[in-house]
Amino acid sequence: MSSIEQKTVSTIRLLAVDAVSAANSGHPGAPLGLAPAAYAVWQKMKFNPQDTKWINRDRFVLSNGHACALLYSLLVLYGYDLSVEDLKQFRQLNSKTPGHPEATDVPGVEVTTGPLGQGIGNAVGLAIAQNQFAATYNKPDYKLSDSYTYVFLGDGCLMEGISSEVSSLAGHLQLGNLIAFWDDNRISIDGDTAVAFTEDVVARYKAYGWHVLEVAKGDTDLEAISQAVEDAKKVTDKPTLIRLVTTIGFGSLAQGTHGVHGAPLKADDVKQLKTKFGFNPEESFQIPSEVTQHLSESVKKNQDVQAQWNKLFASYKEKYPELGAEIQRRIDGKLPEGWEKTLPTYTTSDKPVATRKLSEIVLEKIHADLPELIGGSADLTPSNLTRTTDAVDFQAPSTGLGDYSGRYIRYGVREHGMGAIMNGIAAFGANYKNYGGTFLNFVSYAAGAVRLSALSHHPVIWVATHDSIGLGEDGPTHQPIETLAHFRATPNISVWRPADGNETSAAYKSAIESTSTPTIIALTRQNLPQLEGSSIEVASKGGYTLIKHEKPDVILVASGSEVSISVDAAKQLESQGIKAGVVSLPDFHTFDKQSLAYRLSVLPDGVPIMSFEVMSTFGWSKYSHEQFGLNRFGASGKGPEIYKFFEFTPEGVAERAAKTVQFYKGREVVSPLNTAF
Structure with missing residues (x-):
């Protein structure tokens, strides 16, 4: 390691230590051990701090997100829109340096990581997206896309089951553009990993179909790390795992122990560490001018690389004008003009159809017009109906099962991994609209990834079929009683449960047009009638009046398969002299974004409102006075x-609605929407 390389690595290490010390909170151990590898990788990556969305940049993912002081130090040193002052605000309220990397808050952070294992899943998604983009648009004389995804992960990531799911799929797909570094420091929060984690990781990854390299002296052997990256790039038909043997807390008095994992170093330890690395022990956040100059040279080279790419793309657009315009449109985050006109519409004369089948019809209609649409299923394709007739599978070309230009992904039985991969595909850019299919009940398997979709503003789409007790014989293990309540309670998620064809089209319209909100579309196995009064336009408001009365005695509000039952119940109530309005509420999130005046026109004052859904009633009190549902398995x-x-x-709905009318007779009834907050 040359003197400038040594000084740069030491600067990275000490900035991370100072950030954690200033916050009196954080994880200094991993940054101290991983700094040489981080420097070696970033020196080889192509990126431009002034254009963080350049489509052909290399991506860096810190799956062990607790080590984010390392990433923030790199971003500062390489000239991103992050300063030393931001480092001094590490882990403080409203800072640009939160406790784990957040893509929405920190320029240069590709994906939000924190829950262990999610980052390696995101990295697989990024690698899939790059391969698909390259196979779609590269030409023999124009290599527009040839970037790599680098990911750092620790023992915790490897212990989490999601890493097995995504790594198995990455090996099957032969993602040669994915290079992972395993920080093998043999320490977790509980102490030595020997207490719980003794498997042969190298053998495991070889069994997955990965290329595996090893660097024995990760703390100091910069040359070996750099060579490992070059060797990894030579293997184009396998992802690579580089086993990097490091010392957690390298150089500190507590190195090699779990005590340095998640707590700031003591003041005397920080001083001796700075002295050991040749820095002033009395100063903090030191960045030697020669380090700044050294790294700025790397940035300048990369900016020249992007400038050459810009010229290449300009020439591409001249030679391939249609494809060039399509790429530019996608990079700009725009959808094809008029794409929504292909969405199917229905009238009451159309036959009853299961909404999962209606979903398939939508996908068939829009697939050709949306090259950015890519999707798959967790080994439930015949049940989810997620594959269009002209689809090509995304597969390694050598398998003969498809090719990398394919837009249908066979995820296998890996719901959690699928969710994290979908987030990675969304994070790649190019306006990918990607979906994944499973039963609604098993979206719960992926709850960790779904939550990060919402937190990260990834507009992914879950095609969640078999949405209720209506699926029948599979029984309580497959019947999602609480699932909708769970995801409706999660911020920034649209949970659509369409009642007919027009509402299904509206759900997809909302999902495809979304730029920052994920969508779960809950779909039936059983056939549902096409409703009188529904349309894409009214359903797109998330809730609307289906049966209207001047002065209703009661309003029935429902979603999905229960809307048509409510319509039939309203007819029965009419024969009893009770005027029942019916409201379809397919998506709480979208409805809540409408004006209060509109929402009160749908769920007004002066009328008792009863909700009906064959799920948990939890959450419905926001929209109704009484709830009819299922609060057991x-x-x-x-x-x-x-x-x-x-x-x-x-009959059951009508009976309870009549009781609701009787209970509220003579009482002042205020809409649940009218609250103080």
């Missing part, structure tokens, strides 16, 4: 029989 049997057993029938 379901039952095993034929769907129609289960509906009858729980009295989820027009």
Whole structure:
């Protein structure tokens, strides 16, 4: 390691230590051990701090996100829109340097990491997206896309089951553009990893189909780390795992122990560390001018690389004007003009159809017009109906099963991994609109990834079929009673449960047009009638009046398969002299964004409102005075029989609606929407 390289690595290490010390909170151990590898990788990466969205940049993912002081130090040193002052505000309220990397807050952070294992999943998604983009648009004389995804991960990431899911798929897909560094420091929070983690990781990854390299002296052997990256790039038909043997807290008095994992170094330890590395022990946040100059030279080279790429792209657009315009449109985050005109519409004369089938029809209609649409299923393609007839599978060309230009991903039985990969695809850029199919109940398997979709503003789409007790014989293990309540309670998620064809089209319109909100579309297995009064336009408001009365005695509000039952219940109530309005509320999130005046026109004052959904009633009190639902697990049997057993029938709804009318008679009724906050 040359003197300037040594000084640069030491600067990275000490900036991270000072940031943690200033906050009196954080993780100094991993940054101290990983700084040489970080420097070696970033010196080889192509990126431009002045253009963080350049489509052909290399991506860096810190899966062990607790080590984010390392990443923030790199961003400062390489000239991103992050300053030393920001480092001094590490982990403070409203700072640009939060406790774990957040892509929405920190320029240069590719994905939000923190929950261990999510980052390696995101990295697989980034690598998939790059391969698909390259296979779609590269030409023999124009290599527009040839970037790599680098990811650092620790033992915690490897212990989490999601890493097995995504790494297995990455090996199968032969993602040669993915290079992972395993920080093998043999320490976790509980102490030595020997207490819980003794598997042969190298053998495991070889079994997945990965190329595996090892660097024995990760603390100091910069040349070996750099060579490992070059060797990894030579293997184009396998992802690479580089086992990097490091010492956690390298150089500190507590090095090699779990005590240096998640706590600031003591003041005397910081001083001796700075002295050891040749820095002034009395100063903090030191950046030698020669380090700044050294790294600025790397940045300048990369900016020249991007300038050459810009010229290449300009020439590409002249030779391939249609493809060039399409790429530019996608980079600009725009959808094709008029794409929504292909969405199917329905009238009451159309036959009843399951909404999962209606979803398939939408995908068939829009697939050709949206080259950015890419999707798959967690080994449930025949049940989710997520694959269009002209789809090509995304597969390694050598397998003969498809190619990298394919837009259908066979995720296998890996819901959690699928969710993290979808987030990575969304993070790549190029306006990818990507979806994943499974049963609604098993979106819960992916809850960690779904939560990060919402937190990170990734507009991914979950095609969640078999949405209720209506799926029948599979029984309570497959019947999602609490799932909608869970995800509706999560901030920044649209949870659509369409009641017919027009509402299904509206759900997809909302999902495709979203730029910052993920969508879950809950779909039935059983057939549903096309509703009179529904349309894409009214459904796009998230909630609307389906049956209107001048002065209703009661309003029934429902979603999905329960809307048509509510319509039938309203007819029964009419024969009893009770005027029942019916409201369809397919998406709480979208409805809540409408004006209060509109929402009160749908759910007004002066009328008792009863909700009906064959799920947990939790959350419905925001929209109704009384709730009819299922606050226990379901039952095993034929769907129609289960509906009858729980009295989820027009008669059962009408009976409870009549009781609601009687209970509120003579009382002042204020809409649940009218609250102080």
